[in-house]
Amino acid sequence: MSEIIKRFISGLDGSDDNINIRDILSDEDILLFEKWVRIFSEMGPFTIVKSIKKIQEEEELTAEDDIILIAYIKFFEQKIRQMRKGVENYGHLFGQHKVGPEDFDGDMYA
Secondary structure (H helix, E strand, O other): OOHHHHHHHHHHOOOOOOOOHHHHOOHHHHHHHHHHHHHHHHOOOOOHHHHHHHHHHHOOOOHHHHHHHHHHHHHHHHHHHHHHHHHHHHOEEEOOEEOOHHHHOOOOOO
């Protein structure tokens, strides 16, 4: 486990669960952190292609960044499948709000 994760977990173990990211990251790491927050914020489960094109125009990505981005897209895909399966099995997601598989129709990669 890296020192960053150890410090992050230590901050979560505190009484207020309030973590100042500047206390656990170097200035260089903060730039990387902010880059990925921007990228993750841009992504939506039904706008993958559009988002990737915009990210490619706005961010300088390395080959490692590309792998992380593709892994994040796969994560979206898996979560949507899990949600769809949950709806099919249980018929609702939040409280009494009933939803069905048709609520998840759409092209994730549009």
